[in-house]
Amino acid sequence: MQGVELNCPEIEIGALSATGHPDHVIRAEAIHDLLTGKYGAHPHGIRVRYARIIGSTPKGAPDPSFEFNGLKTPVGLKLERCVLNHPILAHDAHFPWLHLDSCRIPYFQADRIRVDGSVYMRGLTTTRSNEQGAVRLLGAYIGRNLELDRANIRNTFGPAFHAEGIQVDRSLRFRAARIYSDHNTGAIQLVNAHVHGDLWLDGTSVRNDLGPALNAEGIRVEGSLLLCAGFVATACSEELATVHLMSAQIGSRLDFGTGREITGDLWDASRGQERRLFPRRTAAISNKLVNESGSRLTIDLSCASMNELRLPTQTVCEPEKRYLRANKCSSKSKIIVTGLAYSMLSQESVHPYWPHWLRRHMNHFDGEPYRHLATIFQNSGRTVEARRLLIRLENDRRKANKAQNLWSWLARWPWHIVKRSLIGHGYRPGRALLGILGIFMFATFMLLKTSAGDTIHKPAMRIEGTIVPATSSLSSAPKTPASFITPSTSPSPSANVVTFTNPASRSDGCSKGEAIRLAADISVPLINTNARLRCDFRPGSPTGFAIVALLLHVLGWLFATLFVVGVTGIARKD
Numbered sequence: 146m147q148g149v150e151l152n153c154p155e156i157e158i159g160a161l162s163a164t165g166h167p168d169h170v171i172r173a174e175a176i177h178d179l180l181t182g183k184y185g186a187h188p189h190g191i192r193v194r195y196a197r198i199i200g201s202t203p204k205g206a207p208d209p210s211f212e213f214n215g216l217k218t219p220v221g222l223k224l225e226r227c228v229l230n231h232p233i234l235a236h237d238a239h240f241p242w243l244h245l246d247s248c249r250i251p252y253f254q255a256d257r258i259r260v261d262g263s264v265y266m267r268g269l270t271t272t273r274s275n276e277q278g279a280v281r282l283l284g285a286y287i288g289r290n291l292e293l294d295r296a297n298i299r300n301t302f303g304p305a306f307h308a309e310g311i312q313v314d315r316s317l318r319f320r321a322a323r324i325y326s327d328h329n330t331g332a333i334q335l336v337n338a339h340v341h342g343d344l345w346l347d348g349t350s351v352r353n354d355l356g357p358a359l360n361a362e363g364i365r366v367e368g369s370l371l372l373c374a375g376f377v378a379t380a381c382s383e384e385l386a387t388v389h390l391m392s393a394q395i396g397s398r399l400d401f402g403t404g405r406e407i408t409g410d411l412w413d414a415s416r417g418q419e420r421r422l423f424p425r426r427t428a429a430i431s432n433k434l435v436n437e438s439g440s441r442l443t444i445d446l447s448c449a450s451m452n453e454l455r456l457p458t459q460t461v462c463e464p465e466k467r468y469l470r471a472n473k474c475s476s477k478s479k480i481i482v483t484g485l486a487y488s489m490l491s492q493e494s495v496h497p498y499w500p501h502w503l504r505r506h507m508n509h510f511d512g513e514p515y516r517h518l519a520t521i522f523q524n525s526g527r528t529v530e531a532r533r534l535l536i537r538l539e540n541d542r543r544k545a546n547k548a549q550n551l552w553s554w555l556a557r558w559p560w561h562i563v564k565r566s567l568i569g570h571g572y573r574p575g576r577a578l579l580g581i582l583g584i585f586m587f588a589t590f591m592l593l594k595t596s597a598g599d600t601i602h603k604p605a606m607r608i609e610g611t612i613v614p615a616t617s618s619l620s621s622a623p624k625t626p627a628s629f630i631t632p633s634t635s636p637s638p639s640a641n642v643v644t645f646t647n648p649a650s651r652s653d654g655c656s657k658g659e660a661i662r663l664a665a666d667i668s669v670p671l672i673n674t675n676a677r678l679r680c681d682f683r684p685g686s687p688t689g690f691a692i693v694a695l696l697l698h699v700l701g702w703l704f705a706t707l708f709v710v711g712v713t714g715i716a717r718k719d
């Protein structure tokens with residue numbers, strides 16, 4: 146038998162399940178004996194096609210199975226298009242390689258199995274439910290690839306694919322597979338798995354009526370995690386998301402993108418071989434993520450990290466643009482992105498829906514995802530979008546933290562309005578400078594209009610020091626404002642100051658330059674041109690002007706203070 150490939154006559158897989166023809170029936174014990182080297186073993190391994198592999202059912206055995214537990218075989222096993230009437234158990238076994246392409250097996254369980262080469266279960270169909278899992282590979286080690294392309298795995302009592310802690314040295318593929326489960330911890334479970342290459346689930350349909358579709362908490366994927374090109378996941382889970390990737394570490398890209406069609410090499414169950422698929426001109430195939438429970442939680446990326454995130458609009462919510470402002474949603478899905486770290490967004494993932502998602506689709510409000518996205522925008526030169534997002538964050542924060550009572554509302558609301566409108570919550574401090582400029586222009590306009598009137602005039606001279614004789618002072622007082630005179634060495638405390646009042650007349654009006662300087666002194670804080678020595682409000686001028694001047698002065702200081710608050714970042718602190 147050494148070196149011979151046993152090819153039974155071709156037969157349809159449905160007919161094979163029921164046949165008792167000796168050309169197709171092989172006893173499992175024979176395969177076991179071959180694997181253990183009872184008849185010698187060929188280095189190419191054992192390869193069987195179109196066989197119905199049966200085993201005797203011991204009396205009283207509750208669940209008969211083909212047991213390879215603890216088996217360490219020097220040769221690989223390939224069963225292709227075979228039907229097995231009992232499940233395979235291979236816990237702690239060691240194979241060089243293992244292929245179960247297009248086979249029908251009740252279920253396959255191999256905790257801690259070690260396979261030096263690849264494990265192929267392409268086109269595999271499981272036929273019996275088991276609470277431990279239809280395909281179970283807990284703590285397994287696969288030296289090359291693990292492929293389940295076009296597999297049809299169904300389990301109504303437990304997880305469909307349970308591989309917690311598995312290590313795959315190359316890629317793990319579920320391309321175009323069909324997975325169904327009724328289990329609260331996940332249809333596909335890859336908790337704490339470690340995949341050195343890519344993890345493919347493109348074009349795969351996963352459904353779980355009691356829990357999440359994909360539970361891969363703590364997974365490490367050195368390459369990319371591809372949930373794209375028609376990946377459809379339906380879950381019914383209150384606690385976990387449809388796609389649960391909490392604390393996942395992805396070296397390259399997390400891809401929820403659409404795709405034209407699955408391309409590349411894909412197992413063709415009808416031909417029993419891999420077939421190269423080429424891209425065709427078809428409409429883009431969208432993903433669909435649904436959580437039918439009340440939580441509506443579809444994606445959990447809390448504390449996950451990756452280099453590139455590809456999350457196009459259809460994945461979460463894509464309201465019509467006319468509804469975007471009104472925050473009307475096209476989906477009720479919720480996402481968790483707290484602690485999500487990514488270095489870049491793919492081109493199709495940079496879209497105007499992000500603020501909408503963060504406001505309406507996050508499970509709980511958190512400012513950290515806003516800030517991280519703003520950093521990404523900033524690093525890619527989108528400073529305007531980054532600033533806009535951070536302003537949105539402050540507005541959303543106020544909406545999320547609703548005031549509990551009137552006093553709390555009064556304490557927050559006015560400051561929020563001032564910050565928002567005057568300095569953009571500290572991200573647009575230039576608005577405050579514009580405000581000061583506006584006040585200055587208003588003051589200038591007001592004073593220029595009144596410079597020739599009764600409102601402002603050249604004020605009385607105030608001379609300190611030696612008293613100037615009244616006869617000479619009034620007659621020879623300069624028409625321009627006087628300069629200060631140095632006090633005498635022994636002044637009389639009560640008589641060293643005297644005020645001269647210019648005669649009230651229309652001719653003592655201020656010039657335009659003096660009016661502008663006075664406007665600057667009034668409206669621009671920290672600027673003092675001493676304009677009031679040359680031009681000031683006339684005593685007895687209408688009270689309204691004094692009030693307006695005071696108001697402009699206060700506003701100027703308010704804007705200046707807000708500018709400082711904005712520039713120093715005080716307004717941006719939580």
Ligand SMILES: [Zn+2]
Pocket residue numbers: 462463464472473474475476501505506
């Ligand atoms: Zn929405």
